[in-house]
Amino acid sequence: MQPIRMVDLVGQYEKIKEEVKKEVEEVLDSSAFINGPAVHDFQSNLEKYLHVKNVVPCANGTDALQVIMMAYDFPKGAEVLVPSYTYVATVEVIALLGLKPVFVEVYPDTFNIDIEDLEAKISDKSVAVVPVHLYGQCADMERILKVAKNHDLKVFEDTAQAIGAQFTFSDGRIAKAGTMGDAGATSFFPSKNLGAYGDGGAIMTNDDDLAAKLRMIVNHGQSKRYYHDSIGVNSRLDSIQAAILKVKLKYLDGYNEARYRVAQKYSQAFSKVGWITTPVESDFSTHVYHQYTLKLADGVDRNGLVEHLAEKEVPSMIYYPVPNHLQRAYSYFGYKAGDMPNTEDLCSRVISLPIHTEMSEEQQNTIIEQVLSFR
Numbered sequence: 001m002q003p004i005r006m007v008d009l010v011g012q013y014e015k016i017k018e019e020v021k022k023e024v025e026e027v028l029d030s031s032a033f034i035n036g037p038a039v040h041d042f043q044s045n046l047e048k049y050l051h052v053k054n055v056v057p058c059a060n061g062t063d064a065l066q067v068i069m070m071a072y073d074f075p076k077g078a079e080v081l082v083p084s085y086t087y088v089a090t091v092e093v094i095a096l097l098g099l100k101p102v103f104v105e106v107y108p109d110t111f112n113i114d115i116e117d118l119e120a121k122i123s124d125k126s127v128a129v130v131p132v133h134l135y136g137q138c139a140d141m142e143r144i145l146k147v148a149k150n151h152d153l154k155v156f157e158d159t160a161q162a163i164g165a166q167f168t169f170s171d172g173r174i175a176k177a178g179t180m181g182d183a184g185a186t187s188f189f190p191s192k193n194l195g196a197y198g199d200g201g202a203i204m205t206n207d208d209d210l211a212a213k214l215r216m217i218v219n220h221g222q223s224k225r226y227y228h229d230s231i232g233v234n235s236r237l238d239s240i241q242a243a244i245l246k247v248k249l250k251y252l253d254g255y256n257e258a259r260y261r262v263a264q265k266y267s268q269a270f271s272k273v274g275w276i277t278t279p280v281e282s283d284f285s286t287h288v289y290h291q292y293t294l295k296l297a298d299g300v301d302r303n304g305l306v307e308h309l310a311e312k313e314v315p316s317m318i319y320y321p322v323p324n325h326l327q328r329a330y331s332y333f334g335y336k337a338g339d340m341p342n343t344e345d346l347c348s349r350v351i352s353l354p355i356h357t358e359m360s361e362e363q364q365n366t367i368i369e370q371v372l373s374f375r
């Protein structure tokens, strides 16, 4: 049996090696490393895949979030509502721009932003909300968009973990994650569902004026060469990464299906185990299982389980051990332990198991067996 990894990028590469090499070689031969045709091709392929008018490629998912917020030029101290239970990048960019992250709870079953708590935390300084489609499943966008409309908030989706997930509105309309709000940000970090072989990211929006602004900001705020209309950044998706992503985008739905099959098998194996709660799937969203995350019952020794699995060469991870409102970097916003009970509770009891596109039956049986042998 191949060693078990959280993510098997090697096995995945083996299957698309020839195609990827051919595309990369084309970039090398052309030497169009920056803004080459591969970047444009990938951009338009992703626009078609997502059914969105504009994709603006950039250097990584964190930049994607930052550039969106730069485009709005919110006043210093304006409040951006964001779940505390997310990867730090979502929060970091808010703080970096001199805005104030206002932390919101998540639902303990779906791990996504709690709409009642969101509404409770809106103030006259609130300017935007950043729903994070955590672990691969959409937050309740229909309700979020309604709340945002009522309170005049912008909606920026962090879809770094959920590219390809689909949301179904109550009128039957279907939209892809990242395309429902004013703008969406995604990441092509290698371990993400659509991963490059290095860093990469993109912004999605149906607003053409916003897209024009975003394209300018990622390119030093430049309107035409050497004429700079706003302060920008240097954030590019390079041609080699775009060439790789162009190949992998064709397989994204298949990759997401493979992850889903792994998740189904886990959930079948664990559904009747008293000390384990398996992930809950919402009616309104598909789940692309960027992570497969269990909750452990009270009294289950999580560190003990992690060590037990590690001894059997089964990796596991805690996403995330410390909520953002209790991170030292953000202590100046004045949050303290107890402020977000659901979030803090989740951080103490979640554990993520290996999930990827190349998992063999044998590997998965081993993982299941070793989890069950813990108690």
Ligand SMILES: *Cc1c(COP(=O)(O)O)cnc(C)c1O
Pocket (backbone or CB within 6 Å): 060, 061, 062, 063, 086, 087, 089, 090, 132, 158, 160, 161, 186, 187, 188, 189, 199, 200, 201
């Ligand atoms: C990975 C990730 C990001 C950041 O993406 P990078 O490409 O690593 O900058 C942002 N938000 C979430 C939820 C992520 O998982």
